[in-house]
Amino acid sequence: xxxxxxxxxxxxxxxxxxxxxxxxxxxxxxxxxxxxxxxxxxxxxxxxxxxxxxxxxxxxxxxxxxxxxxxxxxxxxxxxxxxxxxxxxxxxxxxxxxxxxxxxxxxxxxx
Amino acid sequence: xxxxxxxxxxxxxxxxxxxxxxxxxxxxxxxxxxxxxxxxxxxxxxxxxxxxxxxxxxxxxxxxxxxxxxxxxxxxxxxxxxxxxxxxxxxxxxxxxxxxxxxxxxxxxxxxxx
Numbered sequence: 747x748x749x750x751x752x753x754x755x756x757x758x759x760x761x762x763x764x765x766x767x768x769x770x771x772x773x774x775x776x777x778x779x780x781x782x783x784x785x786x787x788x789x790x791x792x793x794x795x796x797x798x799x800x801x802x803x804x805x806x807x808x809x810x811x812x813x814x815x816x817x818x819x820x821x822x823x824x825x826x827x828x829x830x831x832x833x834x835x836x837x838x839x840x841x842x843x844x845x846x847x848x849x850x851x852x853x854x855x856x857x
Numbered sequence: 858x859x860x861x862x863x864x865x866x867x868x869x870x871x872x873x874x875x876x877x878x879x880x881x882x883x884x885x886x887x888x889x890x891x892x893x894x895x896x897x898x899x900x901x902x903x904x905x906x907x908x909x910x911x912x913x914x915x916x917x918x919x920x921x922x923x924x925x926x927x928x929x930x931x932x933x934x935x936x937x938x939x940x941x942x943x944x945x946x947x948x949x950x951x952x953x954x955x956x957x958x959x960x961x962x963x964x965x966x967x968x969x970x971x
Contacts, residue, residue: 787965
């Protein structure tokens with residue numbers, strides 16, 4: 747069974763601070779996705795990384811896929827209250843069309 | 858373009874009953890996946906359908922079943938409900954279900970089993 751562990755589980759920071767969320771596994775994934783979910787809604791895809799060592803930037807968000815494709819990180823610069831939400835990483839492996847989701851990081855950005 | 862639509866939004870059932878949840882994917886999407894989300898277990902994969910065929914199944918008991926119709930709409934059924942089945946059930950659609958494709962999630966059906 748493949749597992750994805752996210753840390754931290756909860757994060758509460760002030761507006762303007764930087765933060766990093768980690769997603770780790772002992773298994774290799776062919777690709778990894780990051781989602782953000784807000785209360786009462788389904789997850790919304792932020793990014794997909796597919797190559798070991800890949801770095802993708804989306805405005806103030808930077809996503810990195812580990813060289814061995816077993817881990818990933820999400821870094822947010824100058825967090826804003828609008829960044830508040832549940833951040834989920836999800837890995838895909840082989841030809842499987844099912845995603846293995848991490849347990850999530852609940853981020854709260856205080857104004 | 859309309860998003861993924863799930864009905865009903867909320868559902869309250871009692872133990873032993875059965876329930877059917879519905880999902881209408883984005884127009885043109887042929888792959889529909891179902892996930893269960895609970896505070897303790899997070900998001901767990903239930904099954905995936907493509908062109909009316911179940912292609913992939915997660916590790917859930919046989920009480921959980923689903924089907925897909927020719928218009929790609931999907932339903933999932935849970936029989937003999939247990940308290941532990943209380944969860945947010947999410948449906949997601951994509952064009953073909955390739956592992957790197959963008960998944961579009963619906964807002965979910967919140968099921969409470971009393």
